Amino acid sequence: MVTVLVPQSLRTLTDGEAVLTAEGHNLRAVIRDLAPRYPELAERLVNGDRIGRGLSLAINGDVVSTGLITKVPEGAEISIVPQISGG
Amino acid sequence: MVTAQSQPQSKETEQYNVIGTRPIRHDGVDKVTGAAQYGADLNLPGMLAGRVLRSPHAHARIVSIDTSKAEALDGVKAVITNADFPRAADAEIDTGEGTANLRWVLDNVIASDKVLYKGHAIAAVAATDHHIAEDALELIEVEYEVLSPVLDVRDAMVDGSPLLHDSLHTRELDGSTSDNASNTASHLQFTKGDIEEGFAEADVVIEREFETSMAHQGYIEPHNGTAYWRADGTLDVWTSTQGAFVVRDSVAPLLQLSPSQVKVTPMEIGGGFGGKIPVYLEPLAALLSQKTGRPVKLTMNREEVLLATGPTSGTYMRVRMGAKNDGTITAGEVHLAFEAGAYPGSPVGAGAMCSLAPYDIPNQKIDGYDVVVNKPKTAAYRAPGAPQAEFATESVLNELAEQLGHDPLEMRLKNASVEGNTTAAGMPFGVIGNVECMTAAQESPHWQSELEGPNRGRGVAQGFWFNIGFESSAYAQVNGDGTVPLVLGSTDIGGTRASIAMQLAETLGISSDDVHPHVVDTNSVGYTQVTGGSRTTFAGGWAAYECAMDIRKQMEQRAAQIWECDADDVAYGDDAIVRGPADEDGNERQFSFKELAGQLATSGGHIVGRADVNKTSSGPAFATHIVDVEVDPDTGKVDILRYTAVQDAGTAIHPAYVEGQMQGGVAQGVGMALNEEYFYDDSGDLKNASLLDYRMPTALDLPMIEPIIVEVPNPGHPYGVRGVGEVPIVPPAPAVRAAIANAIGVHMTELPMSPRAILDATVLDES
């Protein structure tokens, strides 16, 4: 099981839920697992083969750069954050 | 005067042979003899010189452009406008560390129907000589319908203010958009706990408003771009960029080419700080080259750099924080409105996530707004968004400590984020050096010293930045003499050839002088992300590590082949000795790296190591800065008397260049704190577009900057590296503000805290 932390701005898509649980070996699988319960969130998190527009996903605090196929370890915390760029 | 503490304090590095030493950088001799070739130094046979015509208005509709007189001028070979480009698709492209709308990228490169800031490109000319190209600009006739500009972020957010983009609607993070068109491109919000409950628990609550000006990266080398569109349809681009692959992946779709048709060669780069990630001139040079069949070099002058390339956002910010008498912070509320410039994309998201990150505050509410205004499109600038946001939050925290009578470092320690804490954005912290930086600052000679004299004050502030990972590649071959050419895709902006080569050398157990790093074009190395986000030594070093491990494995196999034994029985030691099983006579068999290298050619061929890594565990960076100032109360001028910068580097690969990043970040941060600002008049004309009036610190404006490197190794990197480049620009402004307050009792609310601003807040204050 993994935990998905939903920021305030996205809780409109989860009926106000801030912490979700899901199953899945990679990000795509986790989002698929969420889809029946939170279809709008799942739709927002995916854009074709990519993570949804303007968003990044972080696993245990590390922003992923390998997209939806990134592996998710058991017990991980997944954060949904806006895209960050560095200088 | 303070002198540098030149060695890292941690003993961690003693386990290494190369890491932690200070070799001469590999590209050093070229750079002290004038031999290094920067973008503008390129000279190709038959090359034409180009110049760009720019808008004199901040906001106007382009009614017509007549280039005929310019085209008729002797020596002019081509003139282009937006109409000469293929129609850009309404698609997202990868611009380095994020994405951008292709149509907006093209419109920023060269305006289509509207100009959105003074200096917006309108047309480009190629001529036999740059003097002629300049003459030609004066012959281009443009008719404008001048529109009212929007120059202030709060004005821009008001309903009914002039709109930059009729099609822009406010987008929430959840994907919903506003009904009406707006200059507010997006809004995001993070919360944690119950903010009102948090304030109810507080004994003291402080709320402050802040305004900060746009500020420029200020790299000394202006932008440049040279292109040669060959008869076979392939395009060569040479440019000063932080990311050659990003240039390729921007230029190709703008010109509707395949990435395989575009080769980008990164020239030496004269500074970037985030500002040399976007493309400006390269697509123009390419199209001019296509039209003329000759190589075309475009260069900007300084005025163009300041007018039309990415500064960082000006802002309006409001922060409210509450704490108990014992110093526990109970609530933090942050409102950030960031100027994006002419197109959406300010770093407000990062600013929002950084704003309270150093502290474990149970109740938080953070709002961020990305707002377009008639100023140049902002670009990344060293820890984008963090210097502004943390200026606001650190300033309020310092005032809370002052009001409660707490030592500002003690109060920070009491509330510091540690491993396991989660930020309001839902990001948990792993192993971080937040507390370690604060403690090292407390123990520093600077903090332990007394500051005496009238109008003098001391300030302190903390800084946080994420750091990023992403993709990097490395190839290395082993030569017969045991030297190792290393091929990299990362532009070397401040010593990364050395810091990456040192990690390869460490892994192979050889001297860094035996590694010869080279930065090559996009066809000659695997995909490598920008030199930015404090990622290059982290990710490039990791690629070098894996590349070296690949070489080690192949050398074990080769030794086994030579010794005719099982490869599993051969081991490459960290001392660069390859050991095998004893021979039939019981003699130990081993090769030194050089010995085995010498036998490669005759034992089956050479060895090439390669790696392409895509890592995420970049490890956040923290810094604590202490500054002493003296304020002249009659003139409002602030002098920096002493400065100490503490920072967690994870592991300092080349400590001298780590110190250099820290010192350089301080200098930029002090510039932002004291004098650097975009000064516009009401018409949107930037009045200080020169290095005379855009006042970056000179050698006479700074003391020696004492660096203290803390090393809390990043468990997510083979050598514990954390990025170091960005976080040191974060604490200077709030630290200087606190020092000014300590000196003269006035809490400034704007950046820069220029002499004018300080006089207005003191002797000329009429309120």
Added chain:
Amino acid sequence: MATEHIVVNCTINGESQTFLANERDSLLEALRDRIGLTGAKEGCNNGNCGACCVNMDGRIVNSCLVMAGECEGSEIRTVEGLAMGDQLTPLQNAFLEQAALQCGICTPGFLVAAEALLEQNPDPSEHEIRYWLAGNLCRCTGYDKIIKAVQQAAGQSVV
């Protein structure tokens, strides 16, 4: 707006040179575009950054603020003329050892300016170094290591 060319005779890095320049060229443009010496850099083109610093008749000047025609009969020394073959000057070595450069674009100007300082003041104070170099902007280093490199080249102990 006709463009005319002028012939200029001068000594550059010890060699006498005759070159053809556009009459509108600055010394910086002549060095870079006509002679092929690209060590001096254009940072601002109006005398405010020092990246184009060269030595002209024994004084440092911003080569962007000298017309090519003014160089007739003068002696010019650029960053390319500092080292003798592969023998770097003590200042060049000090810049490398002190890590006094990051991106390196300002380095040629700093070297030319600091060499001139040490010629006329072999033992400058920190303030004298900072004052002399105030017209040379560096955006990467915060100046700390540049000052130390000059101190090292002056034979001063550098911590």
Added chain:
Amino acid sequence: MQAVKYARAESVAEAVRLLQEGGDGARPLAGGTDVIVQARERTRDIDLFVDIKHIPEVVDIRHGADGSLTIGAATPCYQIYGDATIAERFPILVDSTSLIGGTAIQGRASLGGNLCNSSPAADGIPSLIVLEAQVEIAGPNGRRTVAVEDFCTAPGRNVLGSGEFVVSLSFPAPAAGSGARFLRFIPRNEMDIAVTNAATQIRLNGDGSVAWARVAIGAVAPTPLLVSEAADALVGQPLSEDSIAAAASASRAAANPIDDMRGSVRQRVHLAGVLTERTIRHAAERAA
């Protein structure tokens, strides 16, 4: 860069002839630190530079037997502040010339150029005014002399007519008991245009009272200003907090600045007072 030609004059007469033939687009070229930028940025129409640096009397420093001084208009700043006699007798000229631009600018920039550029914020002109400098001008009708405070007429404008240029600046010998000081305020410590600047020359009687004074301020009006009211507030009495404050107040009253990116009206008026006060104190120290 505009299409600008370059000509080198070997004599005053040749310079006058070249300038006259060149008409409105001809400009004398001394250090070039302002005029080359103006031609490059096309802020002024220039099609001919007449280089006056090869005319001996335009680039030299002459000390008169009576203690007077003549400085060729194109003499670069570094030669002025490097002249031991100037440093001893006219230290205020060192004040001004050592802070115009950076070292590389000082290798070229000149007081004559600073004067002829006629910027309200020029860092040379207030010092010239309080030293009572006379400007020697050569032109088609021969030579004439103008008091330096009458030279500038508006920002970037001055009394020079067609074919005229400044040959030299002459300074009377400083009287015994006199001292002078120039200060400017800039946000950085170097490489800036003055937000406001000021110069004071003061002569003290043996009893410490002020015998004579001259105060000038810059960047607070279309031209650098001679503020006689400030001097009047000092003369005839010992220097006191009150008299210095009165002089500062006179400078504030005389200041009529603009708001721009370099300073606000209020800031400049305030600084005119601060710098007047400071230059008076420093000038008195030098006089003592």
